[in-house]
Amino acid sequence: MTAPDLSFDQVEPVISGFIDDYLHLHGLDPQRFRARPLPGCDEMFFKAILPNYEFDASISAFKFVESTIRLGEAYRQLVEGVFGSFDAVGPVLDFASGWGRLTRYLEQRLPVDKISVADIYHDAIDWQVSTFGVAGLHSTKDPALLAYAGRHDIVLAGSMFSHLPEGLFHAWLAKLYSLVSERGVLAFSVHDEAILPAGETMGPDGFHFLRFSESGSLELDIYGMSYVTDAFVGRAVERLGGGLSWRRFPKGLYENQDLYVIGAPGVDLSALKLGSTPMGGFETVATLSTGEVEFAGWAVERTPGADIVAARVFVDEVETLALSPITPRPDVQKHFPGSARAPVGWSFRLSPQQATPGATVRVRLESATGLMGYCYAQMPAPATFTYSGWSRRGLR
Numbered sequence: 243m244t245a246p247d248l249s250f251d252q253v254e255p256v257i258s259g260f261i262d263d264y265l266h267l268h269g270l271d272p273q274r275f276r277a278r279p280l281p282g283c284d285e286m287f288f289k290a291i292l293p294n295y296e297f298d299a300s301i302s303a304f305k306f307v308e309s310t311i312r313l314g315e316a317y318r319q320l321v322e323g324v325f326g327s328f329d330a331v332g333p334v335l336d337f338a339s340g341w342g343r344l345t346r347y348l349e350q351r352l353p354v355d356k357i358s359v360a361d362i363y364h365d366a367i368d369w370q371v372s373t374f375g376v377a378g379l380h381s382t383k384d385p386a387l388l389a390y391a392g393r394h395d396i397v398l399a400g401s402m403f404s405h406l407p408e409g410l411f412h413a414w415l416a417k418l419y420s421l422v423s424e425r426g427v428l429a430f431s432v433h434d435e436a437i438l439p440a441g442e443t444m445g446p447d448g449f450h451f452l453r454f455s456e457s458g459s460l461e462l463d464i465y466g467m468s469y470v471t472d473a474f475v476g477r478a479v480e481r482l483g484g485g486l487s488w489r490r491f492p493k494g495l496y497e498n499q500d501l502y503v504i505g506a507p508g509v510d511l512s513a514l515k516l517g518s519t520p521m522g523g524f525e526t527v528a529t530l531s532t533g534e535v536e537f538a539g540w541a542v543e544r545t546p547g548a549d550i551v552a553a554r555v556f557v558d559e560v561e562t563l564a565l566s567p568i569t570p571r572p573d574v575q576k577h578f579p580g581s582a583r584a585p586v587g588w589s590f591r592l593s594p595q596q597a598t599p600g601a602t603v604r605v606r607l608e609s610a611t612g613l614m615g616y617c618y619a620q621m622p623a624p625a626t627f628t629y630s631g632w633s634r635r636g637l638r
């Protein structure tokens with residue numbers, strides 16, 4: 243049974259304010275972003291994000307926006323690293339686009355006539371074509387049946403190869419690589435062996451497939467959960483042709499997926515840099531006998547070689563405090579297996595003079611990569627607390 247569409251107008255006003263602020267900070271127009279509902283058929287939202295946040299539609303909508311921006315930030319780095327800027331990019335293809343999480347970001351960065359989307363969910367593609375005006379492609383179970391030969395500067399397959407069985411992994415890799423332009427790249431995400439569930443063993447060739455997924459309709463023979471080693475991916479890339487330039491960015495996409503980027507023959511990716519946005523969130527708030535309010539939360543840097551170098555607290559846009567997130571949080575680590583840095587905790591206090599009830603409290607997590615993560619809360623009236631919510635459970 244399909245859920246009713248979720249309109250952003252249904253989101254609680256406080257969380258709506260957080261969403262608008264978050265979008266503004268990334269140069270996105272909130273009105274345009276919010277104009278499109280979350281379609282009730284979107285399993286990624288209704289069967290993955292919503293249950294992860296105890297079916298709280300407002301917090302889930304915030305987490306959807308947050309994950310969209312993290313996806314967009316990865317895409318921006320890819321664009322800037324390979325082409326210099328969005329202006330310099332030609333046609334792009336979001337393969338396995340679902341209901342257009344990335345399209346919501348891309349339509350604010352590129353002319354829509356440069357954007358193509360493809361998915362095996364044909365209704366999701368038809369919806370995107372009519373909603374955003376992008377070009378749509380109905381995909382197939384078997385790449386041999388996909389009669390499409392367009393060329394694109396970026397072909398991205400986010401969270402598709404992380405679900406394919408081994409044979410289809412190789413077949414789709416070859417098909418999608420054939421859709422890359424002469425100056426382009428293929429980017430795709432996988433589950434690394436670091437996040438193999440407890441009790442499961444990696445296969446001898448560096449591939450392991452489990453027969454479950456969030457999809458209520460895709461057969462497990464074509465879509466489950468797959469885990470790979472980087473050696474497996476390296477051999478898969480070699481099958482495409484010798485001497486290709488390719489890179490692995492651990493935890494480069496979503497919360498826990500590795501991003502691989504392969505250049506067209508002659509495209510050198512050795513200088514490409516791509517970091518993972520710092521993640522974090524508020525967890526607790528306590529009003530102290532002094533009248534101050536104490537906030538606490540967590541943060542994690544996932545980019546190898548980088549650290550969260552600072553965290554700043556803003557109250558209604560005014561920078562109010564700087565803090566160092568230093569307390570170890572080993573309890574959070576299990577949610578980011580293999581992360582480059584151990585998760586940390588932070589806390590700070592605000593006096594009634596620094597923040598009045600209802601003020602928006604934003605923590606900016608600043609990574610040495612230059613990427614920023616943001617966490618939101620509202621200064622409570624006595625005995626209330628609103629925050630942007632968090633979960634350490636996996637989102638694809």
Ligand SMILES: C[S@@+](CC[C@H](N)C(=O)[O-])C[C@H]1O[C@@H](n2cnc3c(N)ncnc32)[C@H](O)[C@@H]1O
Pocket residue numbers: 286337338339340341342343344360361362363381382383384399400401402460464465638
């Ligand atoms: C986890 S979702 C990710 C959706 C989207 N990339 C995002 O980040 O929101 C995986 C998507 O892969 C799509 N998919 C699975 N097999 C596919 C195939 N053979 N061709 C195209 N899309 C496929 C599913 O329909 C689903 O929309």
